[in-house]
Amino acid sequence: MANSKIKTKYLPTVKEMIRLIGGKENIQGAAHCATRLRIVLKDNDQADTDTIGKLDHVKGSFLAGDQLQIIIGAGTVNDVYAVFTEEAGIQGMSLGDVKQQTAEKQNAFQRGIKALSDVFVEIIPGLLAAALLMGVTGLLSQEGIFGAQSVVEMFPAIAGFNRFISIMSTGIFTILPLLVVFSATKRFGGNPVLGLVLGAIMLHPDLANAYAVGSGSVKPEVISLFGLKVSLVAFQGGIIIALMMGFVVAKLDQYFSRTVPDIIKLFLAPFLTIVVSGFLLFSAVGPFGRLLSAGITNGLMWSVDNLGIVGFMLFAGIQQVIVITGLHHVIGAVEAQLIADTGFNFIMPLMSVALMGQGGAVLGYTLGLWRNDKAKQIGISAFASTLFGISEPALFGVNVRYKFPLVMGCIGGTIGGAYVYLTGIKALGFGATAVPGFAIVAAQGGGHVNYVIANLLALMVGAVLTVVYLKVKKPVLD
Incomplete structure (x- = not known):
């Protein structure tokens, strides 16, 4: 009270x-x-x-x-x-x-998008920690950042520390499919322990390593499973497959828990869930998931190779419009798959400059109406949120409401996207943008410096264009 x-x-x-x-x-x-x-x-x-x-x-x-x-x-x-x-x-x-x-x-579509987002909510802190560790070891190991030599070469005494950090940074990525199955099973209403069991099967050491099979250095064992030829290949990097299997495990768990008699449910329901889901993993979901994952990654890489700077500018220009619809939650799954397949994430810097373009627009709105206490109060709070990767207060509090700041912010994001393409900025993880995103930027090619420049560029373009619009057009604002 x-x-x-x-x-x-x-x-x-x-x-x-x-x-x-x-x-x-x-x-x-x-x-x-x-x-x-x-x-x-x-x-x-x-x-x-x-x-x-x-x-x-x-x-x-x-x-x-x-x-x-x-x-x-x-x-x-x-x-x-x-x-x-x-x-x-x-x-x-x-x-x-x-x-x-x-x-x-x-509706069903909205619930599906939200569920996809929820799967990664529990995993993102671990991915951010791993990406930050990768950033630290990258800064220590890479030549040309602090001089002709790397920090490790300049100070050999920290070589052991750097090696230790390097090992810790890759730990989560070795079991990422397992974590995704666990989280997805939990999110879709199944027993998450069964998700862990299925995830362990996906990464079982007796299965041929997926990366080794992909490179051609290992030939997988092929068995006959009820007349169906099945290749015993593990699912390292199979994020999309893990998402689908989490859903399968959850629904099978719910089905068998309802239908198996109580007297034998304790052991028979989980047994049937794992056996059936395991069969589906190797016979249907796994092969389909590999095709889908390859299609997503190849499609993204095709856009980079063929659309070039235009593709980057387009994505950065419209990404915050996608946020308005709520469909941006699905991007996390794509980023995770991209990191698993290539080791890098070029989407995060684009999302960051898109956000900072909107931040610049709300900053320009605030500066242009500085004598208006209400506008100043709303604008400062909304702009501060964008610095930490939260754009909704800026979008819904100002930019979408008055429309022209949204357009100016999109233009700012577009310019920032061009800079991201030209300088090749990449991230080592996902889930953080703007100021927190600095921690997960790849150090290669002056990544950290260029990341700051790209975001400041988007910010300044959005702010300047908004101020100019206010001064020239003098729109009536309620």
Whole structure:
């Protein structure tokens, strides 16, 4: 319950907020994150997001993923939430509860995209740690970064430390398919331990190494499985296959748990799940997944080789528009597969400059309207979020709302994408962009310096174009 001082301060805003979202009867649930109220409404059409964004203490309002998200700000959001739940007469919900309620309102396609994103949520911290370790060993080992010699050559005493870091940096990638099967099985409602078992089968040491088979140095054993010829090849780097197998394991686990009699369910249900999923892995899902993975990687590499700078500029120009639709969540799976196949990720730098273009646009909006306290309050908060890889406050709070900053930000991203292509910036991992993304940039070819330049270029182009538009066109802003 909010204390009287807090209630007096925020109650007028909260009352008006409740009115503008269709009243108490339209509220299905509410929670808050670090900066935003997240409200699930029975009817989103009743919410007047534009007017809500103009309320005192509010820095922006938008609908995303079937949630009404009201940007309040760090710290303040806790007090506003306390007053809101008390005034609305609703029981506080956790952020997970709100996400579950939101998912129930989404269509099958939206749920599928979100599920794909959720699979990687638990894995990304490990990948970021590994990528950072790769970045450290790259900086220590590469010649020409700090002089003619590498740091290890300049200081031989740290060679052992560098070797230790190098080993740690590659650990997660040796078992990445196993982790993906585990997370996918868990996400799709199966027993995650069974996902681990299937993941271990995918990487079993008695199977021929997939990379060795691919290079032609090893010939795999071929067996007859019920008359079907099956090559006993492991699935190193099989991220797409692991995703599909996580879904298969989860659904088989659910099916056998429902149909096997209780008296023998404890041992027979998991036995059948592993046997059937293992058969499908080698006979159908694995071969199809290899074709699909190769198609995705080859398609991306084809675009680099044939579209060149145009392809990079196009992707960086429209990537944040894709964020508006929510379809960007699928990109993580593509990045993971790209790293598994090539060792590098050229998508992350493009996503970063796309984001910084939008950050530049909201910065330009803020500078152009500096005397407007409301615009300044919203703009500063939104711009600060983009520096840490979060573009939604900038997109929905300013850029999409007024449209012209969105266009200027896309142009900024396009210019940044051209620079990424010309300098060959790549990443060693995924899941981080903007300032945090610096830690996972590959050191080759002055990658870190060029990464900073690319992002600053996108930022400045977006900011300058937005300021110029404001000064020349003088648009009427509500």
